[in-house]
Amino acid sequence: MSTAASQRPNGLALFILPSALLFALFFFLPIGLMAVMSVLTGNPVVMPKVAFTMRHYVRMIDDPFYLEVIWTTIRIGLVTTLVALAIGYPLAHWMARIKSRTGHALLLMAVLAPMLTGIVVRTFAWMTLLSDKGVVNQTLMSLGLISQPLKLMYTETGIVVGLVHIYVPFMVLTLTGVIGRIDERLEQAAENLGASPFRAFIEVTLPLSLPGILAGSLLVFALAISAYVTPILLGGFQIMTLPILIYQQISANFNVGFAAALGIVLLIISLILVIAYNRALGLVSGQRELQ
Amino acid sequence: MMKAMGPLSRRRFLTASASLGIGTIAAPYVARADDPTLRITGWGGKWGDIMKAEIGPAFESEFKCKLQTDSAFPYLPKLQASSRSAPIYDVLHTNSNEQWAAAEMGLVEPKIDPKLVPNLADVYPYAISDKIVGVSIFTSAIGLGMRTDKGYGGVTSWKELWDAKYNGVRGGYVIPVNSLGQAFLMMCGTLFGKGQTDLDAAYAALEKLKPIKIVDFTGAMEKMLLSGEVGLCVIHDSGIYRYDGQNQPTDFVSPSEGVLSLEQVLTITPGSKMKELANAYVNYMLRPEVQKRLAETVWYSPANKKVKLDAKYDAKLLTTPEKVSKLIQVDWKWYNERKDEIDQRVNRIFRA
Numbered sequence: 001m002s003t004a005a006s007q008r009p010n011g012l013a014l015f016i017l018p019s020a021l022l023f024a025l026f027f028f029l030p031i032g033l034m035a036v037m038s039v040l041t042g043n044p045v046v047m048p049k050v051a052f053t054m055r056h057y058v059r060m061i062d063d064p065f066y067l068e069v070i071w072t073t074i075r076i077g078l079v080t081t082l083v084a085l086a087i088g089y090p091l092a093h094w095m096a097r098i099k100s101r102t103g104h105a106l107l108l109m110a111v112l113a114p115m116l117t118g119i120v121v122r123t124f125a126w127m128t129l130l131s132d133k134g135v136v137n138q139t140l141m142s143l144g145l146i147s148q149p150l151k152l153m154y155t156e157t158g159i160v161v162g163l164v165h166i167y168v169p170f171m172v173l174t175l176t177g178v179i180g181r182i183d184e185r186l187e188q189a190a191e192n193l194g195a196s197p198f199r200a201f202i203e204v205t206l207p208l209s210l211p212g213i214l215a216g217s218l219l220v221f222a223l224a225i226s227a228y229v230t231p232i233l234l235g236g237f238q239i240m241t242l243p244i245l246i247y248q249q250i251s252a253n254f255n256v257g258f259a260a261a262l263g264i265v266l267l268i269i270s271l272i273l274v275i276a277y278n279r280a281l282g283l284v285s286g287q288r289e290l291q
Numbered sequence: 292m293m294k295a296m297g298p299l300s301r302r303r304f305l306t307a308s309a310s311l312g313i314g315t316i317a318a319p320y321v322a323r324a325d326d327p328t329l330r331i332t333g334w335g336g337k338w339g340d341i342m343k344a345e346i347g348p349a350f351e352s353e354f355k356c357k358l359q360t361d362s363a364f365p366y367l368p369k370l371q372a373s374s375r376s377a378p379i380y381d382v383l384h385t386n387s388n389e390q391w392a393a394a395e396m397g398l399v400e401p402k403i404d405p406k407l408v409p410n411l412a413d414v415y416p417y418a419i420s421d422k423i424v425g426v427s428i429f430t431s432a433i434g435l436g437m438r439t440d441k442g443y444g445g446v447t448s449w450k451e452l453w454d455a456k457y458n459g460v461r462g463g464y465v466i467p468v469n470s471l472g473q474a475f476l477m478m479c480g481t482l483f484g485k486g487q488t489d490l491d492a493a494y495a496a497l498e499k500l501k502p503i504k505i506v507d508f509t510g511a512m513e514k515m516l517l518s519g520e521v522g523l524c525v526i527h528d529s530g531i532y533r534y535d536g537q538n539q540p541t542d543f544v545s546p547s548e549g550v551l552s553l554e555q556v557l558t559i560t561p562g563s564k565m566k567e568l569a570n571a572y573v574n575y576m577l578r579p580e581v582q583k584r585l586a587e588t589v590w591y592s593p594a595n596k597k598v599k600l601d602a603k604y605d606a607k608l609l610t611t612p613e614k615v616s617k618l619i620q621v622d623w624k625w626y627n628e629r630k631d632e633i634d635q636r637v638n639r640i641f642r643a
Contacts, residue, residue, distance in 0.1 A: 043371070043372070045372075045374070046371070046372075046373075046374060046375055063635065065635055065638065065639060131520060132459065132520060133518060133519055133520050148459075149459070154504070232507070236504060236505060236506075237465040237505050237506070237507065237641070238505065238641055238642060239642070240638055240642060248467050248468055248634070250365075250368050251365040251367075251368060251468060252365070252467050252468040252634075253467070253630060253631065253634065254367055254368060254371055254392060254396070255631075256368075256371070256372075
């Protein structure tokens with residue numbers, strides 16, 4: 001009887017079915033198709049004779065330019081993540097610990113406010129600040145501090161500034177929830193036992209907030225390496241990243257196979273970094289379940 | 292015997308109102324449900340506005356059809372992904388470089404039949420030359436755009452773009468994705484080498500062009516020039532002339548070495564089920580009155596020789612055989628065969 005009951009379909013599973021189908025249809029199927037397209041000579045739907053090939057991957061390995069583009073993409077992603085963490089952590093800690101409800105609401109509004117504006121608009125706002133004729137350069141020149149405009153745009157730094165501004169809220173919101181759940185009495189106990197506030201933070205709060213750091217960093221990193229609008233506008237097409245290259249291959253070279261191969265490489269790199277980061281943080285924090 | 296109508300209940304009133312509302316909204320669609328639909332591509336901006344307001348409706352009315360326009364660039368990847376026997380477009384309107392790529396992939400018919408499009412007989416030779424797939428209905432002249440308020444003096448040659456005084460205010464394009472950028476690369480071969488196909492000379496020239504601000508679309512370059520972010524740039528005449536009457540401190544320069552042709556080309560897809568209508572559309576777009584209206588709205592030079600523009604436009608656009616002879620056409624077939632190699636090289640050159 002108990003066997004029959006266990007074989008009966010779980011009612012809750014039916015609730016998961018629509019989202020599972022949606023996930024399969026719009027996540028696994030496109031990625032699977034992209035993987036297949038990356039090893040074909042053409043689109044089998046519209047071309048009669050299509051064969052398997054590894055030429056798209058060989059092209060990437062043969063030409064160091066593509067490896068440089070991959071490294072640039074990862075570098076921008078890592079720097080953006082680190083800066084977003086450095087800015088977001090103190091803010092998230094403050095939000096989690098603030099006693100005043102009004103203060104919390106104001107901080108939350110301040111964090112969320114930029115998200116109410118589109119990414120394109122925010123990036124254009126940065127362009128008006130950072131361009132040669134922008135607010136920063138014009139102000140510095142009118143004060144006589146510089147004679148030639150500083151190169152603030154069309155650099156990796158410019159891109160990172162724009163990306164950090166866009167993605168800091170993701171880091172803050174992720175961290176606030178985790179830090180808010182840490183029992184403050186643990187920090188108080190550490191201080192009662194003679195630890196300075198800084199040491200209590202380093203040895204108690206920081207390790208306990210590592211799951212939030214992990215989640216926020218992965219979110220920001222994934223968004224930063226797949227960003228298109230901000231790198232293209234603030235980089236002025238002079239900083240080539242994988243998403244820009246993929247778009248070029250589809251829109252101007254009409255080479256869907258090579259674009260798919262670049263997409264798969266981007267996905268594999270992300271997965272490797274996610275696994276490595278996960279493992280490293282798990283080891284550091286001693287939270288084996290993260291692995 | 293007629294049944295007496297009962298009192299108007301709230302339910303009956305709401306049902307009647309909803310039916311009337313839905314009927315009103317749906318009526319135009321129901322009435323035109325049987326009209327054939329011609330699916331085309333087209334630009335946005337002023338081109339899109341006048342096509343939507345005047346040119347398109349007039350065509351629909353005359354040919355009893357619906358015109359469905361896709362103005363969300365890029366068009367070719369969408370056409371590439373659609374079935375060859377039931378393509379997403381009947382008529383493809385884009386620049387010549389993309390038309391050549393489409394023709395190479397078998398996505399568009401390489402030539403338009405003059406018997407089905409009688410107005411082809413009236414176009415300038417460049418519009419149906421061996422450098423063109425389909426037919427060019429308009430062209431712009433690619434030359435130099437400059438600020439007139441910076442004291443740069445008179446610019447007469449392409450080579451002045453390399454003058455060190457324009458460092459920091461020089462403008463160009465992302466060559467892999469922009470027709471003007473690609474045409475300019477070929478011009479570099481002519482200016483500093485043995486001709487359009489001298490890529491080594493072109494690469495060396497592009498290397499010396501740095502520092503340069505590059506953009507993907509001409510609209511972005513127009514804004515950079517208007518804001519003073521660039522002082523001298525590669526641009527097409529339409530991108531300057533469209534601000535005529537606004538007292539902008541900008542001007543278009545036709546360099547002495549000649550201007551490059553930026554053609555607006557129409558082609559028909561082989562799998563189109565609306566071939567007759569597609570040919571009628573191409574013919575319609577070449578009509579003198581349609582050409583005049585569009586030319587005077589977007590400042591494109593008409594391909595039809597019979598078009599007589601108003602004096603203001605006639606003075607600036609390419610409207611005579613003599614003016615048209617200054618146009619330099621690019622061999623896009625040759626270019627597209629080497630596009631990957633060129634893209635890799637220029638991406639390296641312009642990398643920060």
